Amino acid sequence: MVIPFIIFAQTLLISSQPSQEIVQSHQVYPLPGKLNSIPVFNSNSPELVINEGILLSTFPPQGKVYKNAHLNFPFPGKFDIFVHHVAKAQSFDNLSTLYLGILLYNPRQTQVNLKIIHGASYLSQPDAPFIKLPSQVEDSLGILYAGPGSRVMGDILRRHRQDIFPPYLIIHGKKSRILVNLPIPVKDLDPPLNGRSTYVRLETNGNVYVASLAKFAPLDENGKERPPTLQEWKTVLQNGNLVTPRDRPPTPPGTEPIIYGRVAGVSQGSIWQGRLTNRGNWLAIPPKGSAISYPLSSLQGGTLGTKQVQSAPMLVRYPDTAYQAHGNYGIQYSLTLPLYNPTLEPQTVTVTLQTPVKQDKLIGGLSFLSPPAPQVFFRGPISVRYLDPIQTWQTRYFHIVQHRGEFGKPLVKQTILPQLWKLVRINFLYPPDATPPQVLTVRTESSSQQ
Numbered sequence: 001m002v003i004p005f006i007i008f009a010q011t012l013l014i015s016s017q018p019s020q021e022i023v024q025s026h027q028v029y030p031l032p033g034k035l036n037s038i039p040v041f042n043s044n045s046p047e048l049v050i051n052e053g054i055l056l057s058t059f060p061p062q063g064k065v066y067k068n069a070h071l072n073f074p075f076p077g078k079f080d081i082f083v084h085h086v087a088k089a090q091s092f093d094n095l096s097t098l099y100l101g102i103l104l105y106n107p108r109q110t111q112v113n114l115k116i117i118h119g120a121s122y123l124s125q126p127d128a129p130f131i132k133l134p135s136q137v138e139d140s141l142g143i144l145y146a147g148p149g150s151r152v153m154g155d156i157l158r159r160h161r162q163d164i165f166p167p168y169l170i171i172h173g174k175k176s177r178i179l180v181n182l183p184i185p186v187k188d189l190d191p192p193l194n195g196r197s198t199y200v201r202l203e204t205n206g207n208v209y210v211a212s213l214a215k216f217a218p219l220d221e222n223g224k225e226r227p228p229t230l231q232e233w234k235t236v237l238q239n240g241n242l243v244t245p246r247d248r249p250p251t252p253p254g255t256e257p258i259i260y261g262r263v264a265g266v267s268q269g270s271i272w273q274g275r276l277t278n279r280g281n282w283l284a285i286p287p288k289g290s291a292i293s294y295p296l297s298s299l300q301g302g303t304l305g306t307k308q309v310q311s312a313p314m315l316v317r318y319p320d321t322a323y324q325a326h327g328n329y330g331i332q333y334s335l336t337l338p339l340y341n342p343t344l345e346p347q348t349v350t351v352t353l354q355t356p357v358k359q360d361k362l363i364g365g366l367s368f369l370s371p372p373a374p375q376v377f378f379r380g381p382i383s384v385r386y387l388d389p390i391q392t393w394q395t396r397y398f399h400i401v402q403h404r405g406e407f408g409k410p411l412v413k414q415t416i417l418p419q420l421w422k423l424v425r426i427n428f429l430y431p432p433d434a435t436p437p438q439v440l441t442v443r444t445e446s447s448s449q450q
Contacts, residue, residue: 017371019405021357025365026291028439030308031298033274035331039075040270040312043083043212044329044432045262045321046247048193049098049184050088052236053243056264057211058316059105066241071316073266074107074207080270081200082330083212084149084432086124087184089192097187097225100196101213101233102180106171112206114177119165120155121182121198122148125189130379130433133401136409139381144399146379148197149432153330154381154399156199157429165200171208176234181227183217197432199330201270211237242318249320258301260326265317267325271332272310276442282340282421285349289446293354293366297328297436304437305362329432337424337442341416348445350410351424353382355402355438366439369405378402378438380431384411386424402438 043056054069061067087098106112122128128151137144142158145151155162164182171177179200186192213236217225228236250261276283276294286292295304299311311324312331325331341347355377357367378400385395402408414422426440 019369019371019373022368022370023364023366024291024368026286026293028293028295028304028306028362028366030306031272031274031294031296031310032276033272033335035269035312036271036273037268038078038080038270039315040080040082040267040325040330041075041210041212042263042265042267042325043085045264045318046243046245047084047262048086048088049214049243050090050245051243052215053213053240054237055083055085055212055214055243057237058266059209059211059237063238065239069240069242071265071318073316074209075204076207078203080330081198081202081210083198084329085184085214086193086195087186089186092192095187095192097183097185097217099215099217099228100180100182100184100198101178101215101228101236102198103176103211103213103233103237104169104171104179105176105209106173106206107209108206109173111173112171112204112208114169114171114208115203116161116165116167116169117201117203118156118159118161119200120152120160120162121164121180121196122151123184124148124195127151133399135401135406137399139397139399142381142397146401147433148195149329150379150381150399152197152199153429153431156201157381157383157427176230178230178233183227213237213240214243246320250322253300253323261320261322263325264321266315267312268315269312269331271334273334275336275338277338279340282338283442284340284342285347285416285442285444288347288444291441291443293439293441296333296438296440297430299326299436300324301360302358302437303360304356304366304439305359327434327436328430330429332427332429335426335440337426338421339414339416339424339442340421341418344418346415346417348413348415350413350443350445351426352408352410352441352443353378353400353402353438354408354441355404355406357405358437367405368407372403372406375404376401377404377435378431379433380428382411382426382428384424384426386412386414387422
């Protein structure tokens with residue numbers, strides 16, 4: 001799987017030594033819980049945009065010049081919007097700014113009221129460059145990020161609404177409104193390319209159609225670039241075709257080798273909510289010195305021996321794009337771990353995010369690399385919530401950077417008294433700058449570690 005935006009990300013070499021494979025032979029279980037049913041407008045193909053046109057349209061095809069560019073899917077009630085694209089100049093002779101537009105349309109006669117619950121949109125340059133960060137650092141203020149996907153996911157995790165988004169939009173009957181009209185500038189960048197990530201959570205009291213569109217900045221009467229108008233965006237929607245060149249098409253499910261493709265359509269599911277248990281309502285911790293793991297963002301060909309594919313299904317899609325939302329970019333994982341100590345002595349337990357080598361079937365256990373490979377496979381924020389020794393809830397935020405095959409560092413460490421339990425909650429949005437799968441590992445420390 002190609003890492004989004006890697007074409008202009010900083011290469012992070014952590015070691016020039018050959019890696020040694022290390023196998024951890026503990027049990028890996030399917031992740032409890034499931035995705036909710038909230039639809040997600042999921043625009044990520046083509047990732048690299050060099051021409052104008054339609055990126056993704058769920059508008060009805062009637063009256064449009066290119067009917068195959070419109071998927072005819074109305075969004076009711078709650079829905080999310082995820083848009084993630086890179087603009088690239090075709091030459092240094094033409095450094096026009098590409099604009100990203102997100103258009104909303106109310107098909108009914110009466111007005112629709114749209115609530116914007118959370119929302120964020122950032123550029124790679126200058127908003128969130130791919131800088132080198134430590135593998136794990138506490139970030140209570142949300143000021144650490146590496147890449148626009150990392151920064152956007154941090155805002156949504158903290159339930160922010162960036163000030164570019166109003167709290168409400170009114171869309172009158174049979175009318176359109178612009179939700180996003182933002183530039184992806186490439187001028188003065190070398191190479192001349194830039195990316196923008198956007199995620200918005202919305203709720204409407206009536207059906208709305210959504211489209212993401214690309215258009216180069218028009219010029220004003222003084223020859224200066226300006227944002228496209230609503231009418232100019234409507235013209236792109238009415239007369240435009242799908243943006244070309246297209247991404248590499250996916251292989252049908254079940255065929256080898258797997259080409260996942262990139263996503264352009266409506267996926268089903270915005271939050272994976274799960275309570276991790278193995279004994280009634282509790283998660284009995286593993287024996288001293290051992291561990292158990294659960295996959296995160298597992299996908300076809302990368303289930304880590306569990307046969308569990310967590311990729312969100314597609315409700316509608318273009319025929320040359322991904323069959324599933326592989327990678328679950330933007331999906332929130334909200335996991336509860338009721339850690340129970342069944343023994344007669346205190347036990348110290350850690351919970352860790354890890355990035356093992358991708359495998360579908362395990363041979364002996366999870367494979368890690370020492371030192372890890374140079375490729376960064378996870379960049380993003382995670383929140384951890386737990387009760388401290390005086391029974392007060394603590395919420396801590398970490399920014400995590402992990403390379404392929406990296407063991408990771410504990411997010412939380414808890415000492416649990418005999419036959420008692422402690423609750424730990426893990427929350428994160430799977431960042432679009434990541435490559436799945438990862439695992440969440442619960443380990444009971446040995447006496448020497450304690």
